[in-house]
Amino acid sequence: MQNSEFALNPLFIDQVYERLLESISFGEMKPGERVRQSALAERLGVSRQPISHALQLLKHQGLVRDAGKQGVEVTPLDGAHVLQLYSVRAVLEEKAGYLAAERVRTKAGQAEANELSEALMHGTRALHAKAPRVELVRADYQFHMTLYKVSGNVVIQQMMTGQWPHILRSMMAVLEYGYGDAAGTAWEEHARITAHVLAGDSAAAAQACAAHMRRAEQELRSRFEALELLTRE
Numbered sequence: 277m278q279n280s281e282f283a284l285n286p287l288f289i290d291q292v293y294e295r296l297l298e299s300i301s302f303g304e305m306k307p308g309e310r311v312r313q314s315a316l317a318e319r320l321g322v323s324r325q326p327i328s329h330a331l332q333l334l335k336h337q338g339l340v341r342d343a344g345k346q347g348v349e350v351t352p353l354d355g356a357h358v359l360q361l362y363s364v365r366a367v368l369e370e371k372a373g374y375l376a377a378e379r380v381r382t383k384a385g386q387a388e389a390n391e392l393s394e395a396l397m398h399g400t401r402a403l404h405a406k407a408p409r410v411e412l413v414r415a416d417y418q419f420h421m422t423l424y425k426v427s428g429n430v431v432i433q434q435m436m437t438g439q440w441p442h443i444l445r446s447m448m449a450v451l452e453y454g455y456g457d458a459a460g461t462a463w464e465e466h467a468r469i470t471a472h473v474l475a476g477d478s479a480a481a482a483q484a485c486a487a488h489m490r491r492a493e494q495e496l497r498s499r500f501e502a503l504e505l506l507t508r509e
Contacts, residue, residue, distance in 0.1 A: 292327060292329075293333050296331070296334060297441060301441040301444040306449070307351065307353045307445065309349060310343065310347065331348055335348075337438070337441065339351055353445070355500035356506060358442060359506070362489065363493070365439065366486065366490070370482045370486045371427070371429070371432065372424050372426075373427075373469055373482045373484060374478045374485075375427035375432075376388075376423055376428075376473045377472060377477055377480075377482075379426060379428050380426070380473055380474060380476045385427075391422050392419070392473060395415070396463075396470045399416065399466060400463055400467070403459055403460065409448070413447050416466075417443075419466050423485075426473065450503055450505065462488075465487065465488040466488075469485055
């Protein structure tokens, strides 16, 4: 797999990129960790060329950065940036909830609504089974991506797809998701959102999404402050 034909194949580069993206998003590669291309190439069984191309893509996303003589590192978490992201996310989530319920009410999004119910059930089962944190976070991601799909707004889907790696790694790194009441509260809120969407109540769905985002942002801010990733105002 290390010949130039494979290394320069765009599809092959995409596969390496997706593998590294997942490693960063779900905390296998930690914030601030040095990225050693030779070690990655050996681990993935590829040449350094696709690794280099994939890292350039990740750099454009702000997920890795230059680290001087150290080469490249996973970008450290920036609490202020993530909270700004959550402020924008709150607007898009509220809109997605509203549109999703509207589409269900008019029967346009019924098939996708069934997927939302399935995403809720999957996450709830993982919660009750006390699944590992990474599984709960994956289920959270899938729930929200399904909500965007039900909304029918492709722009919301595209915008949030690009930002979820930042959300995921902040959840994995600082939220201790799955411990205490954090996961239970989140899935109770997901259940309320789903109920309003399935009922076609757009105003209530939007309000439930907004409340979910307010609580999540407040919890995130508290965690960032506790870990000194955010200066208290």
